[in-house]
Amino acid sequence: MMRFSTLMKHPADWMTGADTDSAIVLTSRIRLARNITGAPFPGWARKNERMAILPELRDKVETLPEMKDAFSHQLSELSSVQKQVLVERHLISREQAARSEGSAIVVNRDQTLSVMINEEDHLRLQSIRSGLHLREAYQLIANVDKELEQVLPYAFDHELGYLTACPTNVGTGLRASAMLHLPGLVISDHIGQVIQAVGKLGLAVRGIFGEGTESLGHLFQISNQSTLGESEEDILNRLERVIQQVREQERNARSKLLEEDPQMLADKISRAYGQLKYAYVIDSKEALTHLSLVRLGSDMGCFPKQAMELCDSLLMDIEPAHLQHKAERKLAPEERDTMRAEIIRSRLQNLSSPVINFITS
Secondary structure, eight states, rough: OOOOHHHHHOGGGGTOOTTTTTEEEEEEEEEEEEEEESSOTTTTTOOHHHHHHHHHHHHHHHTTTTGGGGGEEEEEGOOOHHHHHHTTTTTOOOOHTTOOOTTTEEEEESSSSSESSSSSSEEEEEEEEEEEOHHHHHHHHHHHHHHHHTSBBBBTTTTTOOOOSSSSGGBBBEEEEEEEHHHHHTTTTTTHHHHHHHHHTEEEETTTTTTTOOOTTTTEEEESSOOOTTTTTHHHHHHHHHHHHHHHHHHHHHHHHHHHHHHHHHHHHHHHHHHHOSSSOOOHHHHHHHHHHHHHHTTTTTTTTTHHHHHHHHHHHHHHHHHHHHSSOOOOOHHHHHHHHHHHHHTTTTOOOOOOSSSOO
């Protein structure tokens, strides 16, 4: 079994912008909700009922070929910082981090597949891919789902489909989402219209950590809202189509900004670089906003392409729990802000000043 320290040493491809086309669509994620017949759903179950079903579920998940040498732990065995690290890596939900006895997480070696056990549902299967690759993410999860269905009695109704704790997941139990970087639409003040239009198509737009979270670093998550009465293919097609349209609108917004106000854009990118490279104290929100602008600058040719990968790995490493794990102790907010600035300064040491070649005199 993989140790927590090993998990931390090897960030997944999707955390470092490994995909060639992740300038706007950072990641694609597929999540399936599944439950077992004859056992109360975790939200309604007593602690002893959750504990009773946990060993069987965990054993079946750990024996999957895809989970060879996986990271597998009960949530009660992990510290609050370790649980928060897993939330920041999008491997468990904030809801699961709040649970203790009778709940577990199993993550494959390259962190592209994770299974939450006894979260809101008995099983939450999740796959993450870099860039716009919803189908590849779905294929991996569909294979795992098929293997588990052969050894576990899924709660399934021939009229309704898969039964889930939340009514919006009933049917396919599928939640598909993509994380998008949309600074062009935010700066040009068009993001509100886009969010409204996406909402009218029955899709949800949320912040970086999903439901109930704000957008930080110009990052937005777009996902399907309901699963009943639609096939997996329908859900993926609709989401893919909308994401491609939003990507196109972001491209257009970036081009328009370059055309109409290159000075303002150059100023924002250069200031962000200066703040990150020389700040000695920086909070999470400010750091994410500046990294977003340096990331935008990289896409616009102001920095080498590697700057985008650098920004993506920093997005994760400067999160509060990651900082505390690195420090091996709880940190006060002021200490985190100082440590965050120190890490950013050291990583940006070799990143030279932006080359602004889109301003013509």
